[in-house]
Amino acid sequence: MSRKATYITTPIYYVNAQPHLGHAYSTVVADTYSRFCRLRGDDVRFQTGTDEHGDKIVEAAAKEGVEPRRYVDTIAALFRDTWPLLNIGYDRFIRTTDEDHIAVVRQILQKVYDGGDIYFSQYSGLYCTGCERFLIERELVDGKCPDHLVAPKEITEQNYFFSMSKYQQRLIDHIRSHPEFVTPERYRNEVLSFLSDPLEDLCISRPASRLNWGIRLPFDDKYVTYVWFDALINYLTGIGYPDGPRFSHYWAGAEHLIAKDILKPHAIYWPTMLMAAGIDLYRKLHVHGYWNVDETKMSKSLGNVIRPSQLVEDYGVDTFRYFSLREMSFGLDASFSHDAVIARNNADLANDLGNLFSRSLSMIEKYCDSTVPRPDAADKDRELQDAARTMCDSYLKQMGDFRFHLGLQAVWEFVAAANRYIVHNEPWALARDGQQQPRLQTVLYNLAESLRLLALVLKPVMPGTAEKMMRGLGISPDSEEMQTLEQGGRWGLSMPGTRLVKIRNLFPRIDVKPRKEAVKPELPQDTDQQAGQTIEFDQFKAVDLRVARVVGAERVEKSERLLKLSVLAPEARTIVSGIAGSYAPEELVGRNVIIVANLKPAKLMGIVSQGMVLTAQGRDENGKDRFILPAVDQSVEPGGRIA
Numbered sequence: 001m002s003r004k005a006t007y008i009t010t011p012i013y014y015v016n017a018q019p020h021l022g023h024a025y026s027t028v029v030a031d032t033y034s035r036f037c038r039l040r041g042d043d044v045r046f047q048t049g050t051d052e053h054g055d056k057i058v059e060a061a062a063k064e065g066v067e068p069r070r071y072v073d074t075i076a077a078l079f080r081d082t083w084p085l086l087n088i089g090y091d092r093f094i095r096t097t098d099e100d101h102i103a104v105v106r107q108i109l110q111k112v113y114d115g116g117d118i119y120f121s122q123y124s125g126l127y128c129t130g131c132e133r134f135l136i137e138r139e140l141v142d143g144k145c146p147d148h149l150v151a152p153k154e155i156t157e158q159n160y161f162f163s164m165s166k167y168q169q170r171l172i173d174h175i176r177s178h179p180e181f182v183t184p185e186r187y188r189n190e191v192l193s194f195l196s197d198p199l200e201d202l203c204i205s206r207p208a209s210r211l212n213w214g215i216r217l218p219f220d221d222k223y224v225t226y227v228w229f230d231a232l233i234n235y236l237t238g239i240g241y242p243d244g245p246r247f248s249h250y251w252a253g254a255e256h257l258i259a260k261d262i263l264k265p266h267a268i269y270w271p272t273m274l275m276a277a278g279i280d281l282y283r284k285l286h287v288h289g290y291w292n293v294d295e296t297k298m299s300k301s302l303g304n305v306i307r308p309s310q311l312v313e314d315y316g317v318d319t320f321r322y323f324s325l326r327e328m329s330f331g332l333d334a335s336f337s338h339d340a341v342i343a344r345n346n347a348d349l350a351n352d353l354g355n356l357f358s359r360s361l362s363m364i365e366k367y368c369d370s371t372v373p374r375p376d377a378a379d380k381d382r383e384l385q386d387a388a389r390t391m392c393d394s395y396l397k398q399m400g401d402f403r404f405h406l407g408l409q410a411v412w413e414f415v416a417a418a419n420r421y422i423v424h425n426e427p428w429a430l431a432r433d434g435q436q437q438p439r440l441q442t443v444l445y446n447l448a449e450s451l452r453l454l455a456l457v458l459k460p461v462m463p464g465t466a467e468k469m470m471r472g473l474g475i476s477p478d479s480e481e482m483q484t485l486e487q488g489g490r491w492g493l494s495m496p497g498t499r500l501v502k503i504r505n506l507f508p509r510i511d512v513k514p515r516k517e518a519v520k521p522e523l524p525q526d527t528d529q530q531a532g533q534t535i536e537f538d539q540f541k542a543v544d545l546r547v548a549r550v551v552g553a554e555r556v557e558k559s560e561r562l563l564k565l566s567v568l569a570p571e572a573r574t575i576v577s578g579i580a581g582s583y584a585p586e587e588l589v590g591r592n593v594i595i596v597a598n599l600k601p602a603k604l605m606g607i608v609s610q611g612m613v614l615t616a617q618g619r620d621e622n623g624k625d626r627f628i629l630p631a632v633d634q635s636v637e638p639g640g641r642i643a
């Protein structure tokens with residue numbers, strides 16, 4: 001059976017600015033989708049690139065005092081060098097200054113011209129000599145060009161026009177009969193509403209006497225092509241239009257990805273251009289919203305432009321990829337903040353996924369000599385297997401429909417199910433009980449298998465992390481069962497006997513500065529209370545008791561008594577606790593404990609402890625003293641006050 005061909009494209013970015021968060025988002029989405037489609041079994045091609053002609057670029061080059069050619073080479077290289085930092089694996093990086101592109105643009109112009117859909121006519125507009133372009137009324141401030149502070153001249157210029165209006169009804173019919181042509185639906189409605197008014201024809205040339213940085217019209221070399229008529233055609237050039245084998249293979253599967261700012265050129269100019277050139281329309285247009293920064297528009301003048309290279313340096317590539325896909329509901333605007341990235345990293349990645357991985361692997365290491373154990377064939381644990389199937393089904397649907405945040409939500413529901421599975425089954429208790437060896441093996445096998453499935457579905461989103469997980473599980477990333485969901489999406493493919501490989505933390509926690517707390521009154525010196533003595537209510541109120549979630553636990557070197565705990569309360573803290581004789585580190589991770597949060601920090605074995613864990617004194621089964629942690633329901637969020 002032949003595989004479905006999918007061709008995903010990003011906008012080609014103007015080289016008048018350096019890559020920023022918005023460009024990075026579109027390109028990460030396209031990369032993730034292309035990897036997802038491969039996982040689904042499609043034959044995929046992925047293209048990105050740069051848009052290098054037109055007024056804007058000439059202006060930007062002039063500002064830098066260099067020739068356009070040198071300028072575009074420099075900035076295009078900046079884009080090209082940024083994408084590997086984000087683990088973007090495109091098949092072609094296209095530039096509108098590429099020779100093959102120039103040839104295809106000229107070919108299409110000629111075809112449309114020969115078909116009678118390009119005509120010569122007069123154009124009147126407000127021309128600013130300083131800007132060397134026509135301005136529209138909206139751009140003027142008090143009737144003047146805001147940059148040059150002069151009133152633009154009314155100019156009548158002869159130009160070439162594309163008969164776009166001729167295709168209006170055909171386009172409306174196509175959108176109506178193909179509900180998925182423009183998605184999400186809000187943008188489809190926006191396009192239909194725009195098309196409810198008569199469409200004007202499109203001016204597609206600029207006199208070369210005024211702008212010569214462009215592609216000459218094949219039928220009149222005194223003119224260059226308008227930048228949009230040039231840029232949109234990149235989608236055809238990149239797959240070898242008109243007669244390359246890739247064109248016939250991939251074009252029917254073309255899916256364009258853009259943000260809402262360029263909806264009109266993609267949903268109106270482009271399909272009508274294709275109609276006029278006698279080429280089938282693309283399959284889908286996916287439109288996303290805008291990233292704002294701390295609730296304000298990202299802009300150079302506000303100094304809040306977020307650079308992808310900085311994000312990777314600060315947080316790591318996979319944290320950024322995960323964050324951007326999880327945080328933005330595709331189609332709506334989203335707000336970027338450093339706190340939000342850190343919160344996602346610490347909660348979803350370091351805590352939920354990272355701990356599941358390290359806890360499971362360290363238990364297999366400890367109890368099964370670092371090899372995947374053989375499960376008991378009769379012992380099925382249906383609930384976990386059902387949760388895995390539900391995750392795969394939902395993931396496939398949501399990711400395929402560009403609802404990445406919901407796809408990831410489904411994955412994290414399974415992560416939570418696997419973490420609960422550890423808490424319910426208490427492998428450490430099974431290990432203590434000699435009778436329970438078969439059950440222990442089944443539980444640990446199921447955890448390894450859950451992690452294998454997670455690595456598989458996370459491949460498109462966090463390719464580096466998924467590979468690390470596979471290596472940790474002793475699976476080669478090239479192995480057959482890790483290539484597609486069809487091959488690897490079934491339960492039970494982990495091989496007993498596979499040796500694990502030691503992997504460091506998947507996601508280090510990122511420290512947040514503790515939020516400023518209201519100053520709490522100190523307990524008076526003379527109230528070091530003995531049991532039975534009374535205290536004032538105010539004294540009790542001064543003790544800040546909180547629920548903390550343990551997210552990391554390890555033995556303190558050279559101490560039999562102490563454990564170093566990393567907790568969220570909700571901010572990250574380190575607490576040293578004398579419970580090593582009563583609890584193994586892996587029993588604690590993921591568990592809620594009660595802490596005294598405003599105890600003066602104290603140094604224990606060289607580690608600063610920021611609080612104290614409360615325990616009850618009890619006895620173990622042999623009658624020996626044991627500290628027991630009071631149970632706090634897992635539904636209480638870290639930081640919940642005890643009152």
Ligand code: ME8
Pocket residue numbers: 010011012013014015021022023025026051231232233234257258259260261262289290291292298
């Ligand atoms: O329009 N949030 O190029 P461009 C999200 N060359 N995405 C954003 C964004 C933001 N704040 N800012 C930019 C052009 N983007 C043309 C395209 S295609 C044939 C020609 C992303 O450099 C988003 O994908 O202005 C948007 O559509 C694109 O960058 C615009 O890039």
